[in-house]
Amino acid sequence: MMPSTYPLERDLGMRYYASETPGIGGRLRSTPADFVVEELPLPIPDQEGPYLICRLTKTSWELQRAVREIARHLGLSHRRISWAGTKDKNAVTTQFISIYDVPPEAVEGVHLKDISLEVVGRSQHPLSLGSLAGNRFEIVIRECLIEDLPARVQTVTEAVSAGVPNYYGVQRFGVIRPVTHIVGEKILKGDYEGAVAAYIGRAYPMEPLDVQQARTRFLETGDARAALADLPVRLTYERAMANHLAANPGDYAGALRVLPPKLLSLFVSAFQSCLFNHALSARIDAGLQLNEPEIGDRLLFENGREDVVTARNHQAARIQIRRGRCRIALFIPGAEPVRVYGPMDDIMRDLVQRRGIEAADFERASRFVETAFSGALRAISLSSNVEAQVSGTDVRLRFSLPPGHYATTVCREYMKAEPYLMI
Incomplete structure (x- = not known):
């Protein structure tokens, strides 16, 4: 495993690459046609x-x-x-x-x-x-580093085939404004004023200067009417929240509820995603492997069946994982209490406790957002048979992934580049 040196990735728990070969650099999405996604329906x-x-x-x-x-x-x-x-x-x-x-x-x-x-x-x-079978991708990474490019691509292609950390990608949290998980944590704690302040008021350096200034002013003053004057018209969600606050001072819960329900739900689930990333990196910190089961590891089978590794079934679990029939998985907590089977459950429970989050907080958030957050299993490794082609300084990747897996998690293994180059 190779550590990431990028502060944004580290803040979001994405602290490792599976392959230790130097990155190919480059840039994603030079044009929209460089990133083609086709949903594979049921x-x-x-x-x-x-x-x-x-x-x-x-x-x-x-x-x-x-x-x-x-x-x-x-x-x-x-x-x-x-x-x-x-x-x-x-x-x-x-x-x-x-x-x-x-x-x-x-x-x-x-x-x-x-x-x-x-x-x-x-x-x-x-x-x-x-409710889909997966997604098929055709992606071009342009302006890659030419030194040993075919060899580097081949090494990473083999690593992706074997399995890389199944992180939630940076876009899950927002690359220009990685704020969704922060808002979600505030909602979980019932701090609706803090959630509104974070969503409207947190400024990030990749935003236009006028937007940064408008956000900072709101964060410092809480003046919703001034925010309506400052925020550009294109920031429709922020303006809708500020408009509600201007008409209903102090009603921060109501300001959040002007947002689409699916967006509110995304905030809380983004916080859960951040927990997963940090717990997965903690497993790597502990020297535990992605595809070698430990006693107490949870298993997730292709058909959705779940199991737990015990001393009795340990060898059988190793065989099933090698045959691709199941993967080691992490339980992402929600309203359902975390049941501790092994070291990964201990790690996740400690993460949640350090954040001051309890199962009751997810229950309250479920009522507020009108979406259930009961907790779920997610595989800790991602693998795919990538078809990679090198042409000059461009690399074209073709591959498919199951639902909920991120193509940029594959691309970052090749690029090992600043996350802002993947937006």
Whole structure:
């Protein structure tokens, strides 16, 4: 394992690379076409139902904004549109959405720049997060370091095939403004004023200077009316929160609730993701392997079945992992109390306790956000058979990943570059 030297990655718990070869450097997303994502759907049932299933292809659109624009053109609430997975903004992405109670001809009449919609079926049920088979990627890393480039690429390709740390990628937290997990922690603690202050007021150096100044002024003064005058119109969420506070001074909970429910949910789940990253790096600190089970490790099978490694099944667990039938997993805590089976559960429990978070906090947040945070297992290693091609100083990668895994986690193994070069 090689340590990361980048402060942002270390703050987010992404402290190691699996491969020790020097990085190839380079830049992701020189153009949106350099980052192509195709969602691999679960079988779409051939049935009638109130939910229209559509294939959405977009270029350089943030998903929430695209959904709002589609809903506006259809004349309906954006809450009637659901999806199986979020996708990158600075990319060309194809994914599936479900729209409640709308005729196909209405969808065919939606014309938006860099967005296309195609009706592919109907369903009795809406799509929900995670209800997909995976994602297929074709990514070009440009302007790579030429020294030993083919050899470095080959070494990392072999490492990715064997398994790398399955970190939640930087975009889970926001690269320009890595603030979502901070807001989530404030919500968990019931500090709604702190959550609003963090979301509106935390300034980051990659933002335009006028935005940094507007955020800093709000953080220092808490003046919502001044924030409305200072914040650019494009910061719609921040302005909506400030507008609520200007009309309802002191109602910080209400200011948060003007945000889309899915965004509120993202804050809390981002904090859970940060916990996972830190716990995974703590495992590596302790000298424990990604694919060698310890007594008390949890196992997650491909079909979703869970198990725990014991002295009795230890050897069988090693064989199952080597055959790719299961992976070592970490339990990400929520309203469900952490049951301690082994060293990783101890590590996670200590992390949560140091943050002053309890299961009851997740229960309260679930009621506030109207989303259940019961806790979940996540595999600690990610692997994929990457097809890599080197052309001059460009490297093209083709690979597929299961749901919830990050392509940038693969790319960072190759690049070992400043996270801002991956936005």
